Amino acid sequence: MRLLNRFAGRLSRNRRGSVAGLLVMVLGLLITGTTYAALTPAQAELRSHTDTELIQEGRELFLVGCAFCHGQNGEGVLTADGERALGPALAGVGAGAVDFYLSTGRMPLQAPGQQSPRKAPAYTPSEIDALSAYIATLGPGPGVPAHGDYSTDGLTDDEKQEAILRGGQFFLTNCTACHNFDGSGGAMPWGKKAPTLKGVEPRHVYAAMLVGPGEMPVFSNDVLRPEDKRDIIAYLESIHDGPKYGGVFALGGLGPVSEGLFAWLVGIGACVGFAIWIAAHTTRSSKKKGSEA
Missing domain, CATH: 1.10.760.10 (Cytochrome c-like domain)
Structure with a gap:
């Protein structure tokens, strides 16, 4: 206590001196550092x-x-x-x-x-x-996955377009066999089904590439870089938000399965029906000519 009073007395006598400000700053730093060191372990605990x-x-x-x-x-x-x-x-x-x-x-x-x-x-x-x-x-x-892993919010418009282009190239090359070109999903061997990617949250698409659920392979960050995963998600969002130029004739975007079924039932069915109509009309014409003769 006597030492503290002596220090305070000296500080009071020299408070206008050049070293007074320096002593006050050092004392403040010591108090701040001691307080931080005392509180940090408690916060960590x-x-x-x-x-x-x-x-x-x-x-x-x-x-x-x-x-x-x-x-x-x-x-x-x-x-x-x-x-x-x-x-x-x-x-x-x-x-x-x-x-x-x-x-x-x-x-x-x-x-x-x-x-x-x-x-x-x-x-x-x-x-x-x-x-x-x-x-x-x-x-x-x-x-x-964190939001920054799969989001393109921090990119410029040109960078977003480049990301969509890169993601589309990878998706069309490696993913359409199961998910179709627009992510609609489809049938797989042994009664399995590739799920649709429409309406799926971006973080779940990103996580699926890391986890590899079901028949899907695992795309670790060593196999597919995080920015490549982000580009694929950017492509999927672009085609899901884009206009459907085919309208009803887009057939759900399911590819050759729905298109082939439509061709057989509607296209070939119409041809068969037209052929039957021609044959029936020809028969009636022949009978009419025979009766006139």
């Missing part, structure tokens, strides 16, 4: 505690709704004969896969083994976040 609670909530939800097929610890479950998985192991699928399957309603399945269609989600967004956080602790995997 609070954040860690919050993450722990989120993971624990996800663990509880998992045990109730997911463990029957995926195991108590996400190790997967085999059928009684051991020939196929009732539910696959979840270690390493990442938070991105959990968010994709739950946000699109593909999980939980009504029956194991069936193809998972898109439907209304069974979990709330907060529950999906908790389950994603828990599964992410089982092993490293892709995270939930």
Whole structure:
């Protein structure tokens, strides 16, 4: 206390000196640094505690709704004969896969083994976040896509057009075999179906390329760069928002299946009907000429 009073006395006597301002600044920096160092560990501890609670909530939800097929610890479950998985192991699928399957309603399945269609989600967004956080602790995997990963908001108009062109070239080369040229989807072998990409949120399209649901291959960032994924999404948004010049004759954009069916039923059907009409008309004309003779 005596030392503090002596320091204060000296500071008071020299408050108009050249070193007084420097001493005040140093003292302020020391107080600020000490306060920050004291509060930062507390904030980090609070954040860690919050993450722990989120993971624990996800663990509880998992045990109730997911463990029957995926195991108590996400190790997967085999059928009684051991020939196929009732539910696959979840270690390493990442938070991105959990968010994709739950946000699109593909999980939980009504029956194991069936193809998972898109439907209304069974979990709330907060529950999906908790389950994603828990599964992410089982092993490293892709995270939930951020808005900047798939959005072209930061690009100029010319850059957006270039992105659409690049995305269209890749999509038409690699994706139309299953999803058709405009993303309408279509039939696949073994009774499977490629889903339509119309009306799908961009983040779900991006996540699907990372996760590879169903028959779709996985396009990791090493195989397909994040900007390439963004360009594909830009192309899909451009064709979905564009005008439908074919109108009703676009036939849903399903490609040769619907076009071939239309050609057989309408085109060839009209030709057959016209041929029958000609034959019938010719027969009546021949009978009329014969009776006149």
